[in-house]
Amino acid sequence: MKAKIGILTVSDRASAGIYEDLSGKAIIETLGAYLSCEWESVYEVIPDEQVLIEEALKDMADEQKCSLIVTTGGTGPALRDVTPEATEAVCEKMMPGFGELMRQVSLKYVPTAILSRQTAGIRGKSLIINLPGKPKSIRECLDAAFPAVPYCIDLLEGPFLTCHEEVIKPFRPKA
Amino acid sequence: MKAKIGILTVSDRASAGIYEDLSGKAIIETLGAYLSCEWESVYEVIPDEQVLIEEALKDMADEQKCSLIVTTGGTGPALRDVTPEATEAVCEKMMPGFGELMRQVSLKYVPTAILSRQTAGIRGKSLIINLPGKPKSIRECLDAAFPAVPYCIDLLEGPFLTCHEEVIKPFRPKA
Amino acid sequence: MKAKIGILTVSDRASAGIYEDLSGKAIIETLGAYLSCEWESVYEVIPDEQVLIEEALKDMADEQKCSLIVTTGGTGPALRDVTPEATEAVCEKMMPGFGELMRQVSLKYVPTAILSRQTAGIRGKSLIINLPGKPKSIRECLDAAFPAVPYCIDLLEGPFLTCHEEVIKPFRPKA
Numbered sequence: 178m179k180a181k182i183g184i185l186t187v188s189d190r191a192s193a194g195i196y197e198d199l200s201g202k203a204i205i206e207t208l209g210a211y212l213s214c215e216w217e218s219v220y221e222v223i224p225d226e227q228v229l230i231e232e233a234l235k236d237m238a239d240e241q242k243c244s245l246i247v248t249t250g251g252t253g254p255a256l257r258d259v260t261p262e263a264t265e266a267v268c269e270k271m272m273p274g275f276g277e278l279m280r281q282v283s284l285k286y287v288p289t290a291i292l293s294r295q296t297a298g299i300r301g302k303s304l305i306i307n308l309p310g311k312p313k314s315i316r317e318c319l320d321a322a323f324p325a326v327p328y329c330i331d332l333l334e335g336p337f338l339t340c341h342e343e344v345i346k347p348f349r350p351k352a
Numbered sequence: 353m354k355a356k357i358g359i360l361t362v363s364d365r366a367s368a369g370i371y372e373d374l375s376g377k378a379i380i381e382t383l384g385a386y387l388s389c390e391w392e393s394v395y396e397v398i399p400d401e402q403v404l405i406e407e408a409l410k411d412m413a414d415e416q417k418c419s420l421i422v423t424t425g426g427t428g429p430a431l432r433d434v435t436p437e438a439t440e441a442v443c444e445k446m447m448p449g450f451g452e453l454m455r456q457v458s459l460k461y462v463p464t465a466i467l468s469r470q471t472a473g474i475r476g477k478s479l480i481i482n483l484p485g486k487p488k489s490i491r492e493c494l495d496a497a498f499p500a501v502p503y504c505i506d507l508l509e510g511p512f513l514t515c516h517e518e519v520i521k522p523f524r525p526k527a
Numbered sequence: 528m529k530a531k532i533g534i535l536t537v538s539d540r541a542s543a544g545i546y547e548d549l550s551g552k553a554i555i556e557t558l559g560a561y562l563s564c565e566w567e568s569v570y571e572v573i574p575d576e577q578v579l580i581e582e583a584l585k586d587m588a589d590e591q592k593c594s595l596i597v598t599t600g601g602t603g604p605a606l607r608d609v610t611p612e613a614t615e616a617v618c619e620k621m622m623p624g625f626g627e628l629m630r631q632v633s634l635k636y637v638p639t640a641i642l643s644r645q646t647a648g649i650r651g652k653s654l655i656i657n658l659p660g661k662p663k664s665i666r667e668c669l670d671a672a673f674p675a676v677p678y679c680i681d682l683l684e685g686p687f688l689t690c691h692e693e694v695i696k697p698f699r700p701k702a
Contacts, residue, residue, distance in 0.1 A: 254622060254649055255682045262620070270437070272429060273448075273623075274455045274466030280624045288674035288698045291624030292682075299429055324463035332430045332467075348463045445612070447604060448623075449630045449641030474604055499638035507605045507642075523638045 178336040180216035182208060183237035183246035183303075185223070185230070187260050188310070191250075192224040200249040203312035207319050214339040219243055225251045230263035238267070238303035244335035245326060246303055250310040252295045260307055261294045268298030268305060275306055279318040283309065286317065302333045324348045353511040355391035357383060358412035358421035358478075360398070360405070362435050363485070366425075367399045375424040378487035382494050389514040394418055400426050405438035413442070413478035419510035420501060421478055425485045427470045435482055436469045443473030443480060450481055454493040458484065461492065477508045499523045528686040530566035532558060533587035533596035533653075535573070535580070537610050538660070541600075542574045550599040553662035557669050564689040569593055575601045580613035588617070588653035594685035595676060596653055600660045602645045610657055611644045618648030618655060625656055629668040633659065636667065652683045674698045 186192075186201040205218055219241045223229045230251070237243045251260030265271065275297035283290035295307040295318075304326065308315050327338035327347040340347050361367075361376040380393055394416045398404045405426070412418045426435030440446065450472035458465030470482040470493075479501065483490045502513035502522040515522050536542075536551040555568055569591045573579045580601070587593045601610030615621065625647035633640035645657040645668075654676065658665045677688035677697040690697050 253682060254620065254654070254679050258620075270429060270433075270469065272467065272469060273451065273471075274468060276623065277452055277455060277627055278459070278466050280627060284628070287700060289678050289700055291628050291672060291675050292622065292679050293624060294620065294622060296623075304429070322466065325466050328464050329429050329467050332428060350462060350464055445604065445608075445644065447642065447644060448626060448646075449643060452627055452630060453634070453641050479604070497641060500641050503639050504604050504642050507603060525637060525639055 180212070180214060180245075180336040180338055181219060181241060181243045182216055183219045183241065183243035185221050185233050185237065185246060185248045187223060187225055187230055187248055187251040189224045189257060192222045198222050199312050200310055200315060203315050204247055204249060204308065204319075207316055211323060211340050211345045212338060213341045214337070225257040225259060227259040227263045227266070230260055231267050234263065234267045234300065234305060238300045238305070243303055244330050244333065246305045247308050248305070249308045249315060252293050252307050252309065254292050254294070258294070261296045264296055264298055264305055264307055268300050270299040272297040272299065272304075275322055278321055279309070282317055282321040283314055286314075299333065302335055304329050304333065320345065355387070355389060355420070355511040355513055356394060356416060356418045357391055358394045358396075358416065358418035360396050360408050360412065360421060360423045362398060362400055362405055362423055362426040364399045364432060367397045373397050374487050375485055375490060378490050379422055379424060379483065379494075382491055386498060386515050386520045387513060388516045389512070400432040400434060402434040402438045402441070405435055406442050409438065409442045409475065409480060413475045413480070418478055419505050419508065421480045422483050423480070424483045424490060427468050427482050427484065429467050429469070433469070436471045439471055439473055439480055439482055443475050445474040447472040447474065447479075450497055453496055454484070457492055457496040458489055461489075474508065477510055479504050479508060495520065530562070530564060530595070530686040530688055531569060531591060531593045532566055533569045533591065533593035535571050535583050535587065535596060535598045537573060537575055537580055537598055537601040539574045539607060542572045548572050549662050550660055550665060553665050554597055554599060554658065557666055561673060561690050561695045562688060563691045564687070575607040575609060577609040577613045577616070580610060581617050584613065584617045584650065584655060588650045588655070593653055594680050594683065596655045597658050598655070599658045599665060602643050602657050602659065604642050604644070608644070611646045614646055614648055614655055614657055618650050620649040622647040622649065622654075625672055628671055629659070632667055632671040633664055636664075649683065652685055654679050654683060670695065
């Protein structure tokens with residue numbers, strides 16, 4: 178089974194073409210550096226509208242059958258930031274450990290890491306993870322959280338992800 | 353007042369007799385090593401069914417008057433893992449600090465610790481804590497979290513728990 | 528724009544005059560030591576009643592236009608402790624990073640830090656943060672969390688808070 182990964186950039190300005198979506202690009206590059214198995218990306222850029230985010234997540238999970246969906250943007254405290262709310266609305270299970278770890282990692286760099294409301298959850302057989310908006314933070318967060326992702330996808334009966342282990346080491350506990 | 357502690361093993365396979373419940377056993381042994389006061393256990397093994405978990409938790413809290421209820425199993429991301437959802441459904445108050453600390457402790461050993469969705473909460477005068485499924489992780493988590501348990505039970509007007517302080521040191525802040 | 532900060536002490540005993548509200552005092556003193564800009568406080572002491580807490584928070588946010596509201600008290604596991612529930616009920620957005628960080632900081636001093644259910648969230652343009660009940664813990668928590676507060680209030684389009692940087696260093700990421 179070829180892995181399918183959704184990358185959802187949530188940004189009013191990137192979706193309006195005001196600036197280039199460097200964050201989505203950074204995610205695709207990072208995943209490309211991590212994964213040694215075959216995979217394809219489903220990529221979309223949308224504005225910070227809760228209904229649109231929910232629809233995109235549902236489409237990537239239910240129709241496109243993405244095993245992993247990562248979002249970037251919309252996790253801060255501002256009025257238009259609603260990505261965590263949209264994520265929670267479409268997930269059956271929440272995974273608080275991802276947000277906790279990513280905030281802890283970012284906190285080593287900036288005290289404003291606590292303003293990030295990133296979360297993660299599961300819809301059907303898809304793991305959805307909110308990443309920060311800035312390319313540098315995206316990499317820091319993925320480096321910390323990704324080692325747990327392949328095993329999570331195993332438990333969701335998805336494709337067996339393999340990694341370039343000199344770049345990132347996935348961990349699978351022995352039964 | 354003699355302390356009553358509920359131990360609830362949530363596992364399709366253990367409840368079907370496919371394998372022995374080593375996790376429940378590990379909890380009883382650990383609590384036996386910790387506690388120097390008199391206590392009795394109420395022990396049950398049930399499958400990963402949310403309704404059954406909720407009923408067992410309610411029975412242990414409301415009927416059996418357990419001051420502390422610890423669960424093991426069902427906290428992962430798999431479809432059948434619903435222990436945190438059942439816990440949240442029966443609790444009036446959630447205690448996020450327990451899950452945060454236990455994930456942080458487990459993270460020292462395995463990167464997949466972030467996949468655990470363990471939580472804790474209060475129903476009436478009972479403190480309910482989700483523990484991981486594996487005996488080794490159970491002990492690691494209890495060693496970290498248990499020092500706060502006796503004082504929590506004091507605040508819930510339960511029995512005064514005393515411990516073998518060379519094994520575990522409960523902490524009670526001065527008023 | 529002059530900053531307005533709400534300080535809400537939630538305590539049955541302090542509100543009944545049984546003892547002096549040292550916690551509210553500690554908050555006002557700490558903020559006074561931090562802030563170099565002009566600010567005024569809106570201060571109230573109320574009992575541990577969820578409805579009253581919600582009303583006070585709404586009044587401070589919507590009518591008094593406080594950019595920041597800090598509460599003290601009512602975050603423990605006891606029956607009367609309902610400050611986090613009241614906070615969540617009036618907020619549109621939750622900010623889990625504050626509670627996580629504050630518990631982590633307090634955990635360096637006392638293992639019972641995990642019993643604190645402190646949270647934070649946003650109502651309209653107001654950031655609401657639950658602090659612990661004890662003056663010593665209040666300062667420890669504020670020292671850790673406050674550096675992120677001025678930038679958060681910038682994002683909520685509130686007043687530009689400046690600090691005595693030899694006491695506390697606010698952090699504002701570059702765009």
